[in-house]
Amino acid sequence: xxxxxxxxxxxxxxxxxxxxxxxxxxxxxxxxxxxxxxxxxxxxxxxxxxxxxxxxxxxxxxxxxxxxxxxxxxxxxxxxxxxxxxxxxxxxxxxxxxxxxxxxxxxxxxxxxxxxxxxxxxxxxxxxxxxxxxxxxxxxxxxxxxxxxxxxxxxxxxxxxxxxxxxxxxxxxxxxxxxxxxxxxxxxxxxxxxxxxxxxxxxxxxxxxxxxxxxxxxxxxxxxxxxxxxxxxxxxxxxxxxxxxxxxxxxxxxxxxxxxxxxxxxxxxxxxxxxxxxxxxxxxxxxxxxxxxxxxxxxxxxxxxxxxxxxxxxxxxxxxxxxxxxxxxxxxxxxxxxx
Amino acid sequence: xxxxxxxxxxxxxxxxxxxxxxxxxxxxxxxxxxxxxxxxxxxxxxxxxxxxxxxxxxxxxxxxxxxxxxxxxxxxxxxxxxxxxxxxxxxxxxxxxxxxxxxxxxxxxxxxxxxxxxxxxxxxxxxxxxxxxxxxxxxxxxxxxxxxxxxxxxxxxxxxxxxxxxxxxxxxxxxxxxxxxxxxxxxxxxxxxxxxxxxxxxxxxxxxxxxxxxxxxxxxxxxxxxxxxxxxxxxxxxxxxxxxxxxxxxxxxxxxxxxxxxxxxxxxxxxxxxxxxxxxxxxxxxxxxxxxxxxxxxxxxxxxxxxxxxxxxxxxxxxxxxxxxxxxxxxxxxxxxxxxxxxxxxxxxxxxxxxxxxxxxxxxxxxxxxxxxxxxxxxxxxxxxxxxxxxxxxxxxxxxxxxxxxxxxxxxxxxxxxxxxxxxxxxxxxxxxxxxxxxxxxxxxxxxxxxxxxxxxxxxxxxxxxxxxxxxxxxxxxxxxxxxxxxxxxxxxxxxxxxxxxxxxxxxxxxxxxxxxxxxxxxxxxxxxxxxxxxxxxxxxxxxxxxxxx
Numbered sequence: 048x049x050x051x052x053x054x055x056x057x058x059x060x061x062x063x064x065x066x067x068x069x070x071x072x073x074x075x076x077x078x079x080x081x082x083x084x085x086x087x088x089x090x091x092x093x094x095x096x097x098x099x100x101x102x103x104x105x106x107x108x109x110x111x112x113x114x115x116x117x118x119x120x121x122x123x124x125x126x127x128x129x130x131x132x133x134x135x136x137x138x139x140x141x142x143x144x145x146x147x148x149x150x151x152x153x154x155x156x157x158x159x160x161x162x163x164x165x166x167x168x169x170x171x172x173x174x175x176x177x178x179x180x181x182x183x184x185x186x187x188x189x190x191x192x193x194x195x196x197x198x199x200x201x202x203x204x205x206x207x208x209x210x211x212x213x214x215x216x217x218x219x220x221x222x223x224x225x226x227x228x229x230x231x232x233x234x235x236x237x238x239x240x241x242x243x244x245x246x247x248x249x250x251x252x253x254x255x256x257x258x259x260x261x262x263x264x265x266x267x268x269x270x271x272x273x274x275x276x277x278x279x280x281x282x283x284x285x286x287x288x289x290x291x292x293x294x295x296x297x298x299x300x301x302x303x304x305x306x307x308x309x310x311x312x313x314x315x316x317x318x319x320x321x322x323x324x325x326x327x328x329x330x331x332x333x334x335x336x337x338x339x340x341x342x343x344x345x346x347x348x349x350x351x352x353x354x355x356x357x358x359x360x361x362x363x364x365x366x367x368x369x370x371x372x373x374x375x376x377x378x379x380x381x382x383x384x385x386x
Numbered sequence: 387x388x389x390x391x392x393x394x395x396x397x398x399x400x401x402x403x404x405x406x407x408x409x410x411x412x413x414x415x416x417x418x419x420x421x422x423x424x425x426x427x428x429x430x431x432x433x434x435x436x437x438x439x440x441x442x443x444x445x446x447x448x449x450x451x452x453x454x455x456x457x458x459x460x461x462x463x464x465x466x467x468x469x470x471x472x473x474x475x476x477x478x479x480x481x482x483x484x485x486x487x488x489x490x491x492x493x494x495x496x497x498x499x500x501x502x503x504x505x506x507x508x509x510x511x512x513x514x515x516x517x518x519x520x521x522x523x524x525x526x527x528x529x530x531x532x533x534x535x536x537x538x539x540x541x542x543x544x545x546x547x548x549x550x551x552x553x554x555x556x557x558x559x560x561x562x563x564x565x566x567x568x569x570x571x572x573x574x575x576x577x578x579x580x581x582x583x584x585x586x587x588x589x590x591x592x593x594x595x596x597x598x599x600x601x602x603x604x605x606x607x608x609x610x611x612x613x614x615x616x617x618x619x620x621x622x623x624x625x626x627x628x629x630x631x632x633x634x635x636x637x638x639x640x641x642x643x644x645x646x647x648x649x650x651x652x653x654x655x656x657x658x659x660x661x662x663x664x665x666x667x668x669x670x671x672x673x674x675x676x677x678x679x680x681x682x683x684x685x686x687x688x689x690x691x692x693x694x695x696x697x698x699x700x701x702x703x704x705x706x707x708x709x710x711x712x713x714x715x716x717x718x719x720x721x722x723x724x725x726x727x728x729x730x731x732x733x734x735x736x737x738x739x740x741x742x743x744x745x746x747x748x749x750x751x752x753x754x755x756x757x758x759x760x761x762x763x764x765x766x767x768x769x770x771x772x773x774x775x776x777x778x779x780x781x782x783x784x785x786x787x788x789x790x791x792x793x794x795x796x797x798x799x800x801x802x803x804x805x806x807x808x809x810x811x812x813x814x815x816x817x818x819x820x821x822x823x824x825x826x827x828x829x830x831x832x833x834x835x836x837x838x839x840x841x842x843x844x845x846x847x848x849x850x851x852x853x854x855x856x857x858x859x860x861x862x863x864x865x866x867x868x869x870x871x872x873x874x875x876x877x878x879x880x881x882x883x884x885x886x887x888x889x890x891x892x893x894x895x896x897x898x899x900x901x902x903x904x905x906x907x908x909x910x911x912x913x914x915x916x917x918x919x920x921x922x923x924x925x926x927x928x929x930x931x932x933x934x935x936x
Contacts, residue, residue, distance in 0.1 A: 077803070077807075078803065078806075078807030078808035079802075079803030079804055079805075079807030079808070080807065083802070083803045083807050084803070087448070088806065088844075089823075090831075090832030090833050090844045091525070091526055091529065091561075092448070092526060094840065094841075094842035094843050096525045096526075096527060096528070097525065097842060131440050132441060132446050132523070132576075133441050133447070133581065133582075134576065143577070143579065145579065147579030155598065156598070211628055211629075211632070214629065214632050215635075218632060218636050219632055219636045222636065225638075226633050226638060227626075227629045227633060228599060228622060228624070230596070230599060232600075328625040328629075329628070329629050330629070331599075331622070331623060331626070332598075333438075333597065333598020333599065333623070337625065346803055
């Protein structure tokens with residue numbers, strides 16, 4: 048088992064290097080660099096100053112040299128600083144000689160995105176599991192049809208449109224929920240309970256919107272898994288033994304139907320750190336999606352590479368965890384791994 | 387089996403309870419917004435910005451979000467008044483020497499930074515040194531490097547000498563925000579923590595900066611220009627314009643710039659919005675144009691350029707794209723200011739003229755396919771623009787008008803960095819739709835002088851007219867406003883005649899401001915609605931009750 052783990056971990060290194068090389072090359076294929084921003088398109092900004100900037104950031108060097116420099120820094124886990132004029136650290140905070148702390152970009156954006164994604168994943172599971180089970184048990188009958196219709200509408204509805212409609216309805220017409228942002232203006236004067244309520248209020252719509260589109264996948268996955276299992280011989284056997292229906296459904300069928308979900312959750316780990324640009328822009332949430340999108344538009348290479356590297360490392364880790372969890376849950380897989 | 391649906395119902399119920407329980411409807415007190423109120427200090431004004439500033443030292447940050455906030459924190463030596471004439475801000479007065487090479491600024495006495503330390507000419511000299519320092523990563527250093535010598539004979543005098551007279555000099559001193567020497571000396575200006583906790587001298591000082599969420603400013607008790615009325619300014623970062631508008635409707639922000647549809651269609655159609663929002667109109671700061679690549683055939687032929695200019699209906703574009711909320715321009719200067727030549731009129735929409743010019747240039751439909759051609763080659767080209775709704779829409783209207791006279795234009799829309807990096811810098815384009823600012827100083831050497839055509843420079847269309855070159859050079863040496871005016875009026879008329887670009891429109895800025903904010907000049911003077919923002923006030927009965935920060 049340990050040997051298997053070490054082998055998997057070892058193979059992650061060349062994979063990561065390969066991924067980073069490809070993303071580095073693709074990123075540099077796009078025309079333009081940090082000096083071609085819209086603000087820089089100003090006759091008062093001289094070409095010499097832009098050239099100076101390119102030299103400072105080594106953008107005038109051949110791409111292989113640039114990649115080598117980046118790899119060298121990454122070897123010491125140094126994600127570097129952003130090319131943007133604030134020059135904040137990409138990943139984690141740094142303290143200067145005077146004791147001023149400058150927070151890392153990912154450090155600030157990640158917790159927010161993580162919170163939203165964990166909340167919406169929880170909502171998705173809490174809603175999709177029962178929906179999928181009910182759907183399977185009432186296959187092709189009205190409840191099943193209604194649920195399938197509902198999750199497909201949720202999947203197909205354009206998130207940004209629904210977001211705006213809900214913002215209008217809950218924020219402008221009814222003033223139940225705040226429209227955008229993360230905290231109220233008077234957040235700092237609130238009691239801690241009030242602070243939690245305030246944050247939840249601000250997160251309600253973003254979480255709802257992002258769960259809605261994920262609902263369909265999981266619910267249908269559970270439904271189909273359940274249907275597969277319910278037609279297995281051992282379920283017939285269980286029923287024939289005279290087991291109560293509850294026991295058949297939840298102990299025998301559901302547990303086996305949930306196995307494939309492990310893979311899905313493993314694969315959704317990198318998704319946890321990726322935010323949605325559209326949702327974050329609409330709700331004015333300073334999360335990872337907006338950070339990445341702005342970095343791409345600005346050609347802020349250290350930030351792009353930082354997020355891509357962390358994302359791909361998490362993807363690989365997620366795959367590994369999924370495999371391990373699978374082995375833990377399914378004796379047949381376990382025997383295969385141990386061999 | 388019906389009982390198994392219980393968990394799902396519970397989950398849904400819980401979710402909807404969570405959603406519902408979170409909000410109690412707030413009742414807004416009915417107050418008369420329209421009656422006059424006496425001016426008084428205090429209150430909070432909330433606005434929205436599409437992007438977060440990267441820092442609050444404008445010369446380093448370089449983007450408009452930073453300038454918007456920093457202009458409330460820092461002063462310059464000079465400023466533009468409501469009619470866009472230069473007046474003193476930190477400077478009480480200034481003298482220009484007889485040879486026009488030396489400018490002496492006399493500062494106002496007894497000025498302080500918001501931390502109480504005195505603001506003197508040493509700070510001005512320090513700022514000049516910073517902006518011209520080789521290691522300062524600012525794109526705006528070039529203008530200040532023309533200063534041969536800068537000195538401070540005493541604490542209230544700052545003197546700069548130029549190698550040659552430099553006419554835009556005064557404008558550049560209106561654009562340089564003075565930084566405090568005592569806090570920045572010895573620091574690396576590019577990375578200093580000062581950019582995130584600045585100390586300035588203007589009406590406001592930084593109260594709080596919540597990353598990704600908002601910046602709050604509060605009044606500076608030591609302000610050099612007197613006290614503003616509104617106690618606290620909050621700028622929230624809301625990237626999406628639709629969300630900003632919803633926040634405005636819900637009364638969570640007090641002002642924003644509307645787009646033409648919101649301004650001309652949505653607000654007028656809803657009485658409850660008209661009741662609480664004041665709509666204003668100000669001259670915009672930029673114009674949109676269609677520029678030809680003069681190095682490409684057939685745009686080297688002035689007849690082709692003029693023909694296309696005649697074939698485009700500018701009023702149609704203003705009506706279609708801006709719903710009429712814009713003006714045609716005929717020079718690159720703000721209409722109504724002294725630099726704008728009132729004798730110049732845009733090319734009228736005249737199809738017959740266009741066709742006869744094209745015929746003169748050799749373009750006719752010889753093969754009968756509906757497209758004009760010359761020497762067997764059809765007159766067809768590609769219009770490039772970046773992802774900007776107004777420019778895209780204008781391009782579509784242009785495309786249709788050109789098609790009517792037999793010119794085949796296609797449109798390509800690109801993301802900004804690719805657009806500039808791949809096409810503008812390499813000169814690999816036929817026609818672009820872009821914008822330039824309507825600059826306050828008339829000097830536009832960088833855009834039109836024939837020497838400015840290297841990759842990365844701004845005369846990328848390749849405009850080259852010796853007479854214009856000469857005027858642009860003379861205009862830089864001439865400090866007398868009246869003589870300058872003559873120079874630039876001639877320049878603008880040559881430019882219009884040469885038609886290297888087709889002026890399309892200058893859109894209005896369309897601010898909507900909640901009526902709780904009083905003291906706004908309407909109609910807006912040339913400098914725009916915000917020129918007297920320090921005089922705006924929020925009467926006590928109209929303030930939001932939710933924010934009790936005092």
